[in-house]
Amino acid sequence: MRILVTGGGTGGHIYPALAFIRYVEKLQPDAKFLYVGTHRGLENKIVPESGIPFKTIKIQGFKRSLSLDNVKTVQLFLKSIKRAKEIIREFKPDVVIGTGGYVSGAVVYAAAKLKIPTIVHEQNSVPGITNKFLSRYVDRVAICFPDAAQYFPAKKTVLVGNPRAQEVVTSGKSEVLQEYQLNPDQPTVLIFGGSQGALKINQAVASALPQFAKKDYQVLYASGERYYADLQKTLTGQTASNLSIQPYIKNMTDVMANVDLLIGRAGATSIAEFTALGLPAILIPSPYVTNDHQTKNAQSLVAVGAVKMITDAELSADNLVAAVDEIMGDAELKETMAQASKKEGIPDAAERLLHLVNQII
Template structure:
């Protein structure tokens, strides 16, 4: 089997694709892969390290307001479709899977026009422009949230979940928290604002740090590189043994498995991970994403009792501590949220997507 995967721009498009590739390799070692990304996308830093053949095309996104730059975008899209067709002819995949981002638009569109079986995978509760456009041409549409099917031709849609979840559930509990100078046997709140950090979450955490230092539970905080010096200095001044501040957590899956409560943004990949594990969470949706899709992601879990949500505009240190305490100090609530989270998780997502591939080739 030869599979071409394309997607990029953000980790939310890249990591599900890589998780799917890793799963297929585990069940079909002879499968061949090609990953196509954008020349300036984050995938250039991530995918080559995975040992997957990697090609790039030049493309950019549309401006939402009228702009002369959109003329260049149209030109690049047409040019990128021709480039994609050449890559497809050379690799001759049995199936092409797009996980989102502008690059997947050109590649999946080209594949569909060449009559190659195609799938788009939508991670969010509100689909992006690219996947809505592609849904008219592809063979199948894979979704991660129920309810998203209303945006697509319903006969093409199957709920499969996010393949990243299947990687996380294979991770076992361990003493990993000791690597962060914390007690592996103590209840732990994991707080992070994404790979780059988030200013509002950092500000609230700094305000809350003195209160957190008095708690029976411990806190592991990932600030992001740019905010680390200031947050780390404040932490050092407090000398709190139950707080660990890190610029970035590289072994996030293992840390998550050993945590009691997660606090962070409402990105699709994070949601797939913590629901697969059955973790309760406090979500602070980013207000800077298209169509406010993080709020919609979070609300779907609020509705079933799996998470608490704090609007970014309402986030303060006092509010953060109060909501964390309401969960960490209430064992019954904590367990109920964990059970609701587990019910929403789809731990076999990569397998479901793989089965979809086998159905169409």
């Protein structure tokens, strides 16, 4: 099988694609892959490091206001389609899968025009403009949230989930918390704001640490590289055995499998991971994303009782600690949330996506 994958710009588009590739490689070692991205996107660094063949095309997004840049965008889009067709003809894929971002728009559209079987994978509850556009041309639309179905043609749309979930469920209980000077046998809360951190979450957590230091649960906080040094200066002399502050957690999936509560943003990949594990969560959606999709992601889980939500505007040290105490201090509530989270998870997402591929090729 020859599979061309395209998607870029953010980790939310890249990591599901890589998880799917790794899953297929285990089942079919002779499968061939090609990843097409842009030279400026995050994929330009992440994909080559994964050892997957990688090619780029040049493209940019539309401005939301009237701009002469949009004329250049149209010109680049047309050129990128031509280049994408050249790459497709050279690689000869059996299927082309787009996971989002402007680059997938050109590549998947080109593949559809060449009559190559195509799939778009939408990670969020509210789709972006690229996948809405592509849904008219592709063979199948794979979604991760049931709420997303309303935006796509019903006959093409299938609930698949996020392939990252299938990687996470292979992680099990371990002594990994010892790496962060914490007790593996003590209830633990994991807090993070994404790979780069989040200013509002950082401010609230920094103010809340003196309160957390007095609790009978542990807190592992990944501040993000950009905030770590300043946070360390702020907390000089304020240490406690139940607190661990790190700039970044490299083995996040292993850590997630060994904590009791997660606090963070409401990105699609993070949600796929913690629901696959059946973790309760407190979500603080980023207000700075397209179509406010993180809020809608979180609301879909609030509705079924899997998470509590605090808006970015409402976030403070006091209400963060209060929300954590409510869950960590009530075993029945925590278990009810965990069960609801587990029901929303799709731990066989990569398998479902591969099944969809086999249907159309």
